[in-house]
Amino acid sequence: MTVLRTSLASAVFLLAGGAALAAATDGFQAFTTETARRVAVRRSPVELPAVALESQSGARFTLADLRGKWLLVDFIYTRCPTFCAVLGGDFAQLERQLAGPIAQGRVQLLSISFDPTRDPPAQLAAYLGRFRSRDQGWQAARPLTADGLQSVTAEFGITVIPDRLGGYTHNAAIHLVDPEGRLVDIFDLGDVDRIRETVLRSLGR
């Protein structure tokens, strides 16, 4: 009887454990937080907050003002020596490759700084200048309030941790926001071709 009961208990633990693991990994798709947030936004798009921003030219606007366009959004700090440079390179390519829709006002690129105190408009303009951005379809901006910064990073799912060298470690990705202002997809950095195809396909719909 002990053997039978043990088998029964083990089977229950295995089944319950399997179910818990399946639930905890979105059906064995997402083992890391980064994958999980991508799976989650594809399943149910995230409504974004109307955070007040200040652009590289000092213009003030909110995320809600950009509705009606497809937005590509990344998160940076301008002193960043690593990921943000790659993200900037990707955005420079996308700005060229999507020049048509950008000129028609249907697509916009937006880099949001998560280090607003050290990224005033002049720094943001210098960051864009480093990538020879033509400054029409690609804007860099910083949140105007600490609350705004907190809510925009939370809604996009950006985790920023200060390193000991005065910089930050952060998850780097390119986010697609639809004309209703909802976060609908998240891409790896460097995935320029797929991003371009996705945007063009979305525009064609």
Next chain:
Amino acid sequence: MTAQMLVQLPLLVAAGWLLFHAMPARVLARVDRWNHCGIAGLVLATVVSIFWMLPRSLDAATSHPLMAAAKYLSVPLLIGLPFAVSWPRMGFVVRGVFLVEFVATFFRLGWLYLISPIRLCNNYALNDQQRLGGYMLAIGGGLLVWLMAKLLWGRFESPSNTDLTPAPVPQQ
């Protein structure tokens, strides 16, 4: 990351192990009827360990207080305690399989952390992940040496109860 995985989690398991010594004998005797050779307890501890090995779970335990509470409760109660209850019941083969798999897990995870070019947890930096990988390989290596030494020169006492003898066939 290193502190969470190599200090905090082992301490939580140890807390569960200590709890075992505070359990009344009556309860342990009842549990024994469901825990032949310690198998059920080992399965429970293993399944819960797998959950807390997911990078996502550790990330969430760092970001969300509810997940942190779940970790502080489940690691002692569902890993440390059942394992402590089951270890004395396990036979030579079960212990051997567990220990080899335990060592292998250190090597597998350590290697993954060391070579992964991407961060597995959004809350931790890449150099932390790589340092943890190095430590885990070292610990896995140390455990392996200990296991080999034990196999070559160690003494093995059989488990304290009669679990290695076949269960008596009930009379019709």
